[in-house]
Each structure stands twice: as C-alpha cells, then as structure tokens.
Amino acid sequence: MTENLTGAGFGRLEFRDPERIAALRKKISQLCRNVKKPISIMHVCGSHEQSIARFGLRSLLPPELNVIMGPGCPVCITDVPEVDEAIAIARQGAIVATFGDMFRVPGSCFSLEQVKAQGADVRVVYSPSEALKLALESKGEVVFFASGFETTAVATAAVVLANPPANFSVLSAHKYIPPVMEIVAEMPGTRVEGFLAAGHAATITGWGVFERFVSRHKIPVVTGGFEPLDVLAALAALVELVVAGEAAVENAYPRCCTKEGNLAAQKLLWEVFESEGGMWRGIAHVPNGNLRLRSRYRSFDSRQRFDLTPDLCQEDSLQPLTLECICGNIMAGIQSPKDCRLFGMECTPQSPVGACMVSAEGTCKIWHEYGGHLIIAE
Amino acid sequence: MCLGVPGKIMAVDGQCATVDFWGVKRQILLTVVDQEVKAGDYVLVHVGFAIKKIPQSEIAETLSFYDGLLKQGDRDLMASDVADEMKASS
Ligand code: SF4
Numbered sequence: 260m261t262e263n264l265t266g267a268g269f270g271r272l273e274f275r276d277p278e279r280i281a282a283l284r285k286k287i288s289q290l291c292r293n294v295k296k297p298i299s300i301m302h303v304c305g306s307h308e309q310s311i312a313r314f315g316l317r318s319l320l321p322p323e324l325n326v327i328m329g330p331g332c333p334v335c336i337t338d339v340p341e342v343d344e345a346i347a348i349a350r351q352g353a354i355v356a357t358f359g360d361m362f363r364v365p366g367s368c369f370s371l372e373q374v375k376a377q378g379a380d381v382r383v384v385y386s387p388s389e390a391l392k393l394a395l396e397s398k399g400e401v402v403f404f405a406s407g408f409e410t411t412a413v414a415t416a417a418v419v420l421a422n423p424p425a426n427f428s429v430l431s432a433h434k435y436i437p438p439v440m441e442i443v444a445e446m447p448g449t450r451v452e453g454f455l456a457a458g459h460a461a462t463i464t465g466w467g468v469f470e471r472f473v474s475r476h477k478i479p480v481v482t483g484g485f486e487p488l489d490v491l492a493a494l495a496a497l498v499e500l501v502v503a504g505e506a507a508v509e510n511a512y513p514r515c516c517t518k519e520g521n522l523a524a525q526k527l528l529w530e531v532f533e534s535e536g537g538m539w540r541g542i543a544h545v546p547n548g549n550l551r552l553r554s555r556y557r558s559f560d561s562r563q564r565f566d567l568t569p570d571l572c573q574e575d576s577l578q579p580l581t582l583e584c585i586c587g588n589i590m591a592g593i594q595s596p597k598d599c600r601l602f603g604m605e606c607t608p609q610s611p612v613g614a615c616m617v618s619a620e621g622t623c624k625i626w627h628e629y630g631g632h633l634i635i636a637e
Numbered sequence: 638m639c640l641g642v643p644g645k646i647m648a649v650d651g652q653c654a655t656v657d658f659w660g661v662k663r664q665i666l667l668t669v670v671d672q673e674v675k676a677g678d679y680v681l682v683h684v685g686f687a688i689k690k691i692p693q694s695e696i697a698e699t700l701s702f703y704d705g706l707l708k709q710g711d712r713d714l715m716a717s718d719v720a721d722e723m724k725a726s727s
Contacts, residue, residue: 304639305639306639306640306715306718309640309714309715309718310715313713313714313715359721385684385685385721385722385724385725386684386685386686386725386726387684387685388666388685388686389685389725407684408639410639410683410688411639411683411684413669413686413688414669414683414684414685414686417666417668417669417686420668421668457639459639459640459641459681459683459688459689460639462681462688462689463688485640486698486702514691514692514695515681515689515691521669521670521671521688521689522671523669523670523671524669524670524671524688527668527669619714619717619718620639624714625714628713628714629714
C-alpha cells in the first residue's frame, strides 16, 4: 500500500490483511457484475462514513455499488427548536453542558457557542457523568443537553439512575435509529436496497431489533463494525442478499453484536426513556424517533423545569446562506455534498453553514476532511 | 462518536474501574456493560462507560486498528473522536 491522496499513511496495521481485502473486493465486484442498475446501500452512522472516507473504501467498490450516508449524525438531525430550547435555558442562567459538536450547531438565530460569547455559561463535556459532576460541584442549575443515538442514550440513562442532585436535569435530544430507517426507506426520491447497520448501536439493541423492519420493508439489513475489513465484509454480505433478492438480517460484526444485544443496557435505556415522535432536522417527522424522559423521571427533565419559550430571532440575524443548505437531502440519500454549491466554498469546517459541516459525524465535514472519493493506490 | 475506544482494566471498584488507554489511566463506569469484567480484561468505552467486553481473541487486532488511527494525531477526524472518548473518562 502506498500513501493515499490526503497523505494519511495506509500502514499494514490498518489494512492488516490485504489478501482478505482483495478477496472481499473481488467478491463484491463479481456479485455486482450482472446487476442492471447500480445497487444503493445506505449506512446510518457517522463512524461508518469516517471509516469509509478515511480509508478510501469507495474507491475499492465497483461503479455498480453506491454507498450513501443516511441520517447517521446525531448532531445533524438535532432539530432547530431543540437547540433553541438549550439556548433559552442557557439564557435563564443555568449552566448548559453539552458535547463539543452540539456547541457549534446553529439554532434558529444562534448557536450555543454564540450565546456563550454573549455571557451564558455553556460547557463542553465528553460524558454525561461529567455533566453530573458539574451539578455536584455547583449550586445553580446544571442542564445536560444530551445528543446521540441509543449507544449514548444508555449512558445518559445510567446517570439519571445514579441518584443525581436536584439541580441536575437532562434536555434530551437523543434519537433512536430503527424508526428513521422506516421513514427513509419510504421517502420518495430515496432508493435504498440495503442498510448497513451501525455495529455499536446494535451491540446495545441486538441485531434482532431489525427483523420487524426487514419483514415490513423487504430490505436486507447487515450489522457491521468500523474497521475497513468489517465494512467490506458487511457490504459483501449486503450485496449478496440484494442480488439474491433476499430480505434478511445478517450479523457481520459477531465479535461485538448478538441477536439479543446488551440486555442490561436496554433495561437502563427503556427504564429512563420512552420513544415519541418528533422532527429530525432536514429529514421528516419520525414516529418513535425521539427519546424523551419518562414521566417518572420528570424531576430530572429540563423540559419540565424551565420556560422553553425561545427568544424570537431578529430579522437580521437569520443567515440567508442556510436556505441553500441541502443537508436534509444528503441525509435522505437524495443528494451528496458535491451537489451543494457552498461545499468547500462558503461552507467549510472553519465557517460552517449547515450542521453536516459542523459535526465530526456529518457527511459534509467528513468529505471535506477526507474527500468523498479517494483513490487508494495499491 | 459511536466508535468507542478500547482500554485495559487495571482495577475494579464496584461500578467504577481504572482503565489504561495507551498509558493514560482513567476512571470509567461499568453500569452499562453486561458481562463481568476484571483486571486484565479489555473493554470498549463510549462516553466514559464500558459498553462491551472485547473477546480475548480480538484484542490484538482491535488495538492495532486504533494504534494505526492514533498515529495520525488530532488532525485526523477519527483519531480526534477517539481522543475525545478518552477525555470522557476522569
Ligand atoms: S456543504 Fe454546507 S451548506 Fe452545503 S449541504 Fe453541506 S453543510 Fe449544508
């Protein structure tokens, strides 16, 4: 292996087994040889996109196979009003603690970063338990503005169950992936013939969670890990199912993921949270797609504790460029960052226009960092 | 953010554990992991919580993948996600 186009080295360690890579690549090409129109596979995880882009995996795939990123970036699909709620809380004097990417994501007029510059107390944390610690050390209200899919929501649930002090609460923007797959599969303009499911979310929920989706939509689902070999193995399994016209769930990540998943974690998750319908930014209203605190934990629910009427935007603070952002279509698999006029021009990681350029899991940021179509010289 | 980071358990104290990430010692929580873990085991850690015990036979391969990533330093998106996961533990 030689260097790729960005200069990031491809050592033997990363592509540990070039023979297996070559074999999988050949298998995928052979399977795709006789297809009449390109096969379109969607994955729903920022870490998958990072791995695919970083290791230039698209360049190993035949032109008949399209791998697209769906709504797999929790920051990108956090709805504008959810950011506005966090901002309203921060402006009432509470400490708002949140993950780094959420800090910069735009609400309807501001981001948390901007209201911090105006004097609000907003802290970046790396873990829900760090937010809890802030509450233990502080006299005032501490709100954890929580984002992430089920894997992260489990950690928030564990903190809520750890007997937090009365000044701690959670503003949940947690989302649940299985329901959005149904929405995307039914969207006009989106063509998904197979889903690559995120290995670590499935480690929690178990791959069995996808059986209902598969029987309803007749679209195969394969769970996959994040190393280049894991991703290729999962794609090979998916293409095989698609070509055979077989709708089934397969587990290509057996070293972490089982059919039942982590039952202890599921118990924590559903003890604290329930799913309800809500908007995913740029995508649609997703029935059961939002994770909200159950009423028995209402005393730790920021939505019950604060006045969440957002401040109205000043006309001149609306950003005209955001109207051109096509993040929603990208996450629905209809367009790619290359279709956006602003990509790499007005919109860059240093000065992002849309949420998909803010988050390390957003397609635009990942493509900007790694390029969306690297060619690996072998 | 959903990648997680592998660490080696040094000591277990109830629901807490001391974990070694490439020489950096951190405290993590064991409330979420469903298997019993003890000193010497490797776990996958996400936002300060162990989510999965890594099977013995997979440890070398898993670590070598992360070794390769971390060599790129914080200019790399995946590597900086992994670095953030390490910061998530106290
Ligand atoms: S490049 Fe920027 S403006 Fe265009 S879709 Fe991506 S985030 Fe939105």
